[in-house]
Amino acid sequence: MTDLLSRESTPTVDRSQDRVRRCVESAREYLLSLQHPQGWWKGELETNVTMEAEDLLLRRFLGIDDERVTEETARWIRSRQRADGTWATFHDGPADLSTTVEAYTALRLAGDPIDAAHLRRAREFVLDSGGIEATRVFTRIWLALFGQWSWRELPVLPPELVLLPDWFPLNIYDWACWARQTVVPLTIVGAARPTRQLGFSLRELRTGVRPESTTGTLSWSGLFHGLDAVLHRLERLPVKPLRSLALDRAERWILERQEADGGWGGIQPPWVYSILALHLRGYPVDHPVLAKALDGLEGFTVREETGDGWVRRLEACQSPVWDTALAMTALLDAGTPGDHPALVSAADWIVGEEIRSGGDWQVRRPHLEPSGWAFEFANDVYPDTDDTAEVVLGLRRVRHPEPDGAEAVEASMRRATEWLLGMQSADGGWGAFDADNTQTLCEKLPFCDFGAVIDPPSADVTAHVVEMLAARGLADSAAVRRGVRWLLDAQEADGSWFGRWGANHVYGTGAVVPALIACGVPADHEAVRAAVHWLTAHQNEDGGWGEDLRSYVDRSWVGRGVSTASQTAWALLALLAAGERNAVVRRGVDWLVDHQRPDGGWDEPHYTGTGFPGDFYINYHLYRLVFPLTALGRYLGSGRDAGPD
Incomplete structure (x- = not known):
């Protein structure tokens, strides 16, 4: 292994490096032991x-x-x-x-x-x-199903919504994929307004006091609250000319998107609401x-x-593709040879998971050849750019011993690269599942009081994509230059980046800095130096980094929180990419080494993954292993440039 601190040759530093090497080897062996015989990794997804x-x-x-x-x-x-x-x-x-x-x-x-x-x-x-x-609205929907809340006091989602053409405001493709998959079945549920027996009453949880509305009448939110009142009156009409057509269309839309595992989108909300909707449509x-x-x-x-x-x-979802891609990178950065059987097996499995069929993303990109990877075992309708970028970053460094296998790997990476280029949004960034999913009218509806309902470009996803494109030799392409400009423009005034899918500014900054460096931005660029300053200022006294999820709703928590293994690793990945080899980095490395468990892993009860900022969070049980291993491996310089394209 290349010793990145070889210029410091004191015995103390050598012993310190030996500790890191032992830590890396222990983590590497532990990660290898968790691989499924079919080649994939999957940690529990706790919510x-x-x-x-x-x-x-x-x-x-x-x-x-x-x-x-x-x-x-x-x-x-x-x-x-x-x-x-x-x-x-x-x-x-x-x-x-x-x-x-x-x-x-x-x-x-x-x-x-x-x-x-x-x-x-x-x-x-x-x-x-x-x-x-x-x-929130979703809780009251569940209570309405059992007569514990009145359907008349819930926002109306008319099934006719599915009849709107894709150019019309508030059509279902203006919603993020996870939101549209939930909204369509809920239009059926809301139209049926069923009530089943719960077996008891929840009167004891009522106060009899309605929360005061904070929505001004001279705003989009106020306008939509007024529209909701009109829709409630229309729901009482005995004749609704388009209702039967709309319900049939919604039912067909749901059926066409059922996955091989029986679910919808590989996530709990649309899965459960689709079951309810189809049952209410007469399916026993x-x-x-x-x-x-x-x-x-x-x-x-x-x-x-x-x-x-x-x-x-x-689990609200399962993440085998994501976990496998991150595990491949971690093993490679830990010095595992690119032709190691575990990596070859992972590559074979993951190539077989490439999506070659169309999906909702084609509404905005109808002529783009299908490719990419989804998060889950079975989700062929919704590949996402984030998984696809991480998969390619791992695959490109695997040295497949079989010519047919190597050819299959290269072909899938080539298709995925073209797909990612085609999924760039007009502003130069990348969203997770759709291109140009940026219409904000959906957010103003009374129904939308929980979670993100659109999928605009984000710093973490854009960073992963441009880093991958640079690794594929496209650092000087127009697409990457536009992506880098998007990232530079998205930097916060304090030097950090917002993390959409991970907590939070530590995650965003940990993703963006390595991407900028990979794309040729020099380490002394003002944006990189500002990020380094921010990370240095937010290191905890114990040497680690942490950021509480409350930072999504309260800026006083930005960069503040109990040190965790994954967040400490994210900070180190940014600092190492920026060329930092100082006491700040060594203290972070020491924190990881000191907190490693005897089995090679780390404990991490705190959640560091994000589903919906401000509302829904995730503890990815494999994050506590793959990210520290990646960071420590890069600290030692193991396998850093293995596997050229």
């Missing part, structure tokens, strides 16, 4: 208890309750409750009203008595926070479409035995 609560509510709605499932799921939900009676959306986060209401409802459904101490504490928080009346639970969907949802289940008995929880 919050709304996944489990909504699963129990779905089962009650469909009439497929199962005593064991309910008991094990309830046990998991109870285990996540904090001492104050609340549930949060991320580890050590603030109490969340909607999450607490859904968890409380699920435990009542499981038979927990209303006067139990843990429910009493939860109820006190709910009432102090405004009650059911103050929950034993219909092949719904049977396949329910069986597939079981594949997202994690069961484990604890001291209190078996628990059952659900």
